[in-house]
Every structure is written in C-alpha cells, then in structure tokens.
Amino acid sequence: MANKPIKLNILIFNEILNYLIFNNKSFNNILEYSLLSKSIFKIIQNILISYQYNKSEFMFTTDEFVEYLKFNNNNNNNNNNNNNNNNNNNNNYEIKLIQYKEIEYIRFLNLGSQGINIYYTLKEFCNNLKKVIILDEIKAQFDISYDYTQNNKIKYKKLSMAWRIGTPPVSFLEIYRETFIESNYTLSKCEFTFDFIRKYNPTKIKIRTTYMYYLNLKYLNNILISNNVENNNNNYNKIKSIKFQNHKTPINFLYFLFNNEIINKEIENGNNNINNNNNNNNNNNNNNNNNNNNNNNINNNYNKIKSLTVEFDPNKKDLEERFYNVLLENNNLKNNNILKKLIINEYNSCTSTNEIFWSNDPTNFINSVLKLNKSINSIGFNLFQIKDYKTLSSLKEIPNIKKLYSNENSFQVIYQHCLENSNIKEIIVELTSINPVNFKNKIFLPLNNCLKQHQQQQQEPKQEQLLSLYSITFKFQNYNDFLKDTFNKELELLFKDNNILKTIFFKLKIKK
Numbered sequence: 001m002a003n004k005p006i007k008l009n010i011l012i013f014n015e016i017l018n019y020l021i022f023n024n025k026s027f028n029n030i031l032e033y034s035l036l037s038k039s040i041f042k043i044i045q046n047i048l049i050s051y052q053y054n055k056s057e058f059m060f061t062t063d064e065f066v067e068y069l070k071f072n073n074n075n076n077n078n079n080n081n082n083n084n085n086n087n088n089n090n091n092n093y094e095i096k097l098i099q100y101k102e103i104e105y106i107r108f109l110n111l112g113s114q115g116i117n118i119y120y121t122l123k124e125f126c127n128n129l130k131k132v133i134i135l136d137e138i139k140a141q142f143d144i145s146y147d148y149t150q151n152n153k154i155k156y157k158k159l160s161m162a163w164r165i166g167t168p169p170v171s172f173l174e175i176y177r178e179t180f181i182e183s184n185y186t187l188s189k190c191e192f193t194f195d196f197i198r199k200y201n202p203t204k205i206k207i208r209t210t211y212m213y214y215l216n217l218k219y220l221n222n223i224l225i226s227n228n229v230e231n232n233n234n235n236y237n238k239i240k241s242i243k244f245q246n247h248k249t250p251i252n253f254l255y256f257l258f259n260n261e262i263i264n265k266e267i268e269n270g271n272n273n274i275n276n277n278n279n280n281n282n283n284n285n286n287n288n289n290n291n292n293n294n295n296n297n298i299n300n301n302y303n304k305i306k307s308l309t310v311e312f313d314p315n316k317k318d319l320e321e322r323f324y325n326v327l328l329e330n331n332n333l334k335n336n337n338i339l340k341k342l343i344i345n346e347y348n349s350c351t352s353t354n355e356i357f358w359s360n361d362p363t364n365f366i367n368s369v370l371k372l373n374k375s376i377n378s379i380g381f382n383l384f385q386i387k388d389y390k391t392l393s394s395l396k397e398i399p400n401i402k403k404l405y406s407n408e409n410s411f412q413v414i415y416q417h418c419l420e421n422s423n424i425k426e427i428i429v430e431l432t433s434i435n436p437v438n439f440k441n442k443i444f445l446p447l448n449n450c451l452k453q454h455q456q457q458q459q460e461p462k463q464e465q466l467l468s469l470y471s472i473t474f475k476f477q478n479y480n481d482f483l484k485d486t487f488n489k490e491l492e493l494l495f496k497d498n499n500i501l502k503t504i505f506f507k508l509k510i511k512k
Contacts, residue, residue: 014043021047025059034097041097049102057135062112069100069125100126107133111154119153131155137206142196144171149201159202165213171195191219197239204241204307216248221256241307248347249310251322257305258332306340311347312383314358327369334372343380343405360385366394370401380405380428381414389416396421407432408439412446419454422468430475436486443474444490448498473507484508 017033021044024030030048034041047053060068072093093101103126111134114121119132130153137158141148148154163169170176171193183189197205205223209215224239242257312319327333346358359365362384370379377400386392395401395417403426406414411429418424429443476483487508495502 010037014040017043018047022053022056025057027059030059031097045097045099048097049099051105054103054105054107056107058106058108062108062110062114062118065106065108066112066114066118066121068098069122072096072100073125102128104128104130105133107135109136110134110138116148116150116154119150133157138200140169140196140200142169142171144195144199146199148199152201156200156202158204158206159197159200160206160208161197162208162210163217164210164215168192168215169194169196169217188216189218192217192222194220194222197223201238203238204243205239206243206245207247208245209247211246214246218250218252220250220253224257238304240304242305243307243309244311244345244347245309246348247311248313251319251326254310254323254326255329257308258326258336259330304338306338307378308339308341309343309345309380311345312358313347314356314383314385317357320358324365324369328372331372333369336373337375339373339376341378341403342376343378344383345380346383346385356385358383358385360387361391362386363391363394366392366398371398374400377401378403378405378428382407382410386410386413389413392417392421396423399423402426403428405430408442411443412450415446416450416454418469419450424469426471426473427469428473428475432477436483439483439486440490444494447501448494451498451500469504471505471507473509475509 013036017040020033021030030044034044058065093099106122106126106129108118111118119129122132123129132153133155135157137160138156140159140161142163148156161169165187168176168187168190169192172195175193176190179190179192180187183191207220207223209217223242310323312323333339362381365381365384370376371394379395379401381392382405389412392413401423404414404418404424405428407429408431411427414427418427431439474487491506
C-alpha cells in the first residue's frame, strides 16, 4: 500500500513558517509558500523585511537583487503609463512579495558588480535603507584617500590585509618616509599607521604576508591605536577578531593587546593629539570637557578582541616561554573576560630548520595558563604537534572549554580526547593540503577506530558520554564536487559500520 502524503494543518504550518523562511534562501520556494493563502503571503512579506531575517545573508546576490528591483520598477512604470493612474503603481507594489521600500538593513556576501556604489544603487528603490553589510572577506587597499564605507553606509565584516616587500601598508607616504629612516632602512621594523583600516571599519581582520617577498612586520600596535582614535565620522574601533595567517605574530603586539594600562595610555595620547589639532581655538574648559568625554570612550572601546589566532615559528628558541610570560604577567589572561577563542598555529617559514623548540606537550600551557581564564570557550593547539591524547587530560578540569580546533594532522589526537571529555561539544577541523586518500587515513579511519577502541575500554559503554560531542565541522582550503562526493560516500560507509556516529552532526565548509 502506497504511503499517502500527510496534510499539514494550517495552524501547525503557521507555527513552522518562520523556520521554513529563515532556513530557505530559495526565492521560488518562498514564493510557493506565500501563495498558499493571503494571510500567509502577508506574514511572509513582514518576515522578509524584518531586522531578524536580514541578520543573515539575503536570498539574492547583490547583482540579482538590483536586477529584481529594476525589473519591478520598470513594470510599475509601464503599468502606470498605460493606466495613467498613480494609485495603480502603489497597488502593484503592495502585492510584491519583497516589500523592498521598507528594508532598513540588508546583508550580501559581496559587493558584486556595483562595487562600493551598491548602497546608492539600492537606495534609489529602497527608501528606508540605512546600511548594506558585506559578509565575505575583502582585500584591503592601503589608499587613505577614499572612503570605502561611503560615509558609513556600507559595513564590512571581514578585512584581509596582505603586504609584502614592494607593497608595504603605506597610508601616508610622508609618514612612511620618516619611519623608514627611523627604522634604519629596515622595512620590517617600520611603524606603519594603518589608518586605512578606518576606511573599512571591519569587525574581523586577517593579517597576512606572501611566501615570496614575505614581510613579517614587527610593530603592529597602531592597528588598534589608530582605529580607537576619533575620526571625522566619530567612529571607534569595532575590531573583535584578529587572525594571523602566514605572518609571524610579534610578541610585543600581544603584550600591547593584553596590557590594558598601556593601550589606554596610547589611545588617550592619540585622542589628545587630535583634540589639540582640531580645537586650538577652544577655551580650556571646553578642552577639559572633550578630554573627559574621550576618556569615557576609551574605556568602552579600547579592546574588544573576542577571537585571536596567532602564529609562531617553532624553530625560534624561548618563544614559547615569552608567549606564556605575556599571558601571565599582571594576570593579563586571568583578568581578560572578553577573549572567547584562542588558536595557536604554526608559522611555516621557508627558512625553517629541523630543530623544534616548541613543546609537543600542552600540559604546562593548560595547567599554568589556560586554567586561569574562565571566559575562553574555544581553543586550538595546532602548534604543539601533540602525539599522545592523554597530554590533553587536564582540559577535563576546564568546563568553560566547549570547542576544540585541529588540522588533519592533529585530528586523531583531538578526537580521542573528546571521547573522554564530556565538556567538548564541537570540533572544527581546518584542512590545508588534503586529498581523498589521506582524508580517509587521517580523518575517517580515526573516527571509526578510536570510537571502537574507546568502547572496548569501557566495561559498560555510556552512550550519553559519547553523545556529548554533537558536531564536527571540516573547513576545506580547496573544495570541489569530487571531494564532496568522496566525503559523503565515506561517511555513509562509516555510518553502516558504527551507528553511534550518526548522532554527530557533520558539516562541510569552505575555509576563509
């Protein structure tokens, strides 16, 4: 007997409608839902213009949405000309699923072919539009003369800054010449202003250099100083995430980042300098008021770093000890209740030696440093090159750690530990050079074998303990359909061999 389709009660459908709309970015599917009834159509209209819905990526790309708006506007104009009736134009708009004139905030992956003109292009149709948010990472241009936010109408989430010999991050040529001379003509020791960052006002920044003609800058403090100093638009630093990628992390930058007193003084000096330059004609009372206001802004805006990814060269002697000292000095890490994610990666230098000075046992780091902090919930140990998962045992005593980061080489060790640590809920695996063969050997075989071994070691396997790990995400550097198909096939075979793995949610993402 054939299974009959289940008819969904309209009351139940209304209850799940929000879920269907928020988790479906297909315009055609949403349109089908909206045609079920007039009331549902109206509900979906309101959802699509809500701030809550537009907190995630819009259903159209920038170019698709511009075409949609132009097409609807042309149709309205044609109907209006044919009927010579202004009311007809309004009536046509009211039956549009997307009430675009009411949208205030909208998020796209990228700028599209419109470039930074996207806001003003959309504003022609979206009367109430306040801001366009770009979610994808964009490459920074060091030119200070152009405002890429278009007077704060465009918000960039992620900014990638990549420099090298021949292309240093120069915002002002005159200042660059001065600092180049002061650094004894050593480019890596130049103190750049990084004023160009203010032209993007990002939430996340990535600091990179190239493998060829690489330029590892030693002084990066101005990344935070210049962006906390008040600018013409009264904006302050909104950077919440800093990631070093293929770039050495200067110890002095970390000391600056974690030392509240130093960064406050530097930003205060920067604000005072601006006040002196802009308010020469003001009396002393006005100056004092301005300084007091600035001090309040400093306390609220100096450092909001929630996520930090550092890279160190394991061939450098005493670097590990210096890193620990920065975190321990003045209880810098203990008193930091803002930082949520800390990842320690290896810097792959083309001049690396065979001698490794960084420990492969993270026990000292966990016990002496990490245990002091109660706010960090995500940690990555890739630099340690851990050989034995038992060296991670101390993590079980830190209940605030819920997520671990690994790569293909450390995955087996991290996964083994998670089977014994009920605090860990998620693993993020950042894959670099991976292919179907070593993917199977380094990922799928450990998934199955480690779980079987763990079950055998327990006299009475506790299913609830195994279920504590609910998600494993694989981030691919180079992702293609063949790799995706291989992944899915291997996963199916794995599920047949071990049903308990079905309780874990596996995800694939493109690494950014």
